[in-house]
Amino acid sequence: MSELSELYQQVILDHNKKPRNYRKLEDATQHAEGFNPLCGDQLMVYLRVEDGVVADVGFEGSGCAISKAASSMMTQAVKGKTKDEAERLFEEFHRMVTGELDEEQTPNGLGRLKIFAGVREFPARVKCASLPWHTLHAALAGEVSTSTENLGPDIDADRVSA
């Protein structure tokens, strides 16, 4: 069960139990809703952007441990970042969980978020980790909703055996 313990690391379990920034921002400048119709996961990401900087961020919703922890750690990671920096993290995170980016070889700003690398061994769960980031991306772009069915495959075709 080594892959399993890599997925459900203590940090992830802790964020699942005590999600950070788990609140609606009353003074949000933008927000977006993310859906995963496959599993019914639903989450709201709220942002207060001031002078191009994510001054505050919060989320609410129901989901599995992976999606809750990913949301929680995402809010910590992007708070205080510029919009561009947040977008770059989104890109890197997405490429890491889909196996396109080797977080140990290629320089990146993922830091503690590398803990989610293990999710790429669980193709059915990749979207759980990436949904909050897609939702953040939508909120930054001023969209109000996103849904995993519109996001294209999170599974790299080359990694799927015949």
Add this chain to the structure above:
Amino acid sequence: MTVTKMAAITEKETVREESHRSPAFDVERVREDFPVLSQTVNGNPLVYLDNSASSQVPQAVIDRGSKYLREEHSNIHRGVHYLSQRATTAFEGAREKVRRFLNAREARECIFVRGCTEGVNLVMHGYGRKFVSAGDEIVVSEMEHHANIVPWQMLCEEKGARLRVIPMNDAGELLLDEYEALLNERTRLVCVMHVSNALGTVNPIKEIVARAHKQGIPVLIDGAQAAPHLKIDVQDLDADFYIISGHKMFAPTGSGVVYGKAELLEKMNPFLGGGDMIRTVTFEKTTYAGLPNKLEAGTPAIASQIGLGAAIDYLNSLDRDAAHAHEQELLRYATEKLSGIEGVRIIGTAREKVSVVSFVIEGVHPHDVGTILDQAGIAVRAGHHCAQPVMQHFKIPATARASFAFYNTKDEVDRLVGAVEKVIEVFS
């Protein structure tokens, strides 16, 4: 002579004789019939408990399908040549097997479709669109699969009709008095599942039909989850429409059947238009073929439907009462063991159930349960089971569901229980 009659006469593959019946159900023997079961997943012997999503296929069905592909494949109903006649005979033979399985009066009352979803849509388009108009009502139940909700919602939207919903209690049982109170002179159709995929409930379907018939209302029964577990007799139920899906009953995907009373099927409009469903075509006018062809446009999934016939033969070769008793014992044992674990709550506690156990674990999302069980080689379904209104009733986002077939064992229940305990340990 109709194709169906001809096939009934020339059909040589009679249903396998039910000679080798043993009093006790020998599950280890039966498991040998299912090659997929003898593999390891993540280093553990596979425990397949996702039978309600799709059941596994016995060797006899695989053999029949591959025999067709190797020796008999051709298009049906069209050729005068040898192979086309063999294919047609095998295909129509499968229809006759279905007729006996459902105890329909006539084979032409059994319409081949590609699955239950297509079946409901066929009745919606062929019957619903013809006989439902503005202000009319369609009754469904709170526990329906989306396949028996969405088509009716689409019809209601198109026609300005109204969808009414039979409520259920917290055990997952339909409330029959509330049901009867919904019926009125505007009700055009009642659409109810025989067995719930999300909860395991066996609905009192004969009673449901009888109450609708008292008021002259026809009833469509979604039998997708009943066929793998129960004996079905559409005449005894007096069902107007009864739909089954091959891939839930040990046959390949792409097979399924809409049973309908001949007089209703005759009245229906065609669903899909095209080849095979016509009598004559000119640019001025097309006349339609008789049953079943009118409702079977285009080349069907021939190999899959022949496979469905073989799956029925396979089921008939088992002692179905003993198989059912074995499944009920698995249900009892799994229910007892799982509900004994602190933090586990079973969703769906109807008095009459098939061997389906939906459950939630306090503080753990069902998807995490599903992933951890998978690592132990145990396949369960985690999600809303295409029954979101059921999840809304219980105010939960999803459940984990273990659904047992007759080839599952008590050892497998023990493996499940051990893995659930492990989940709780990981998340404690």
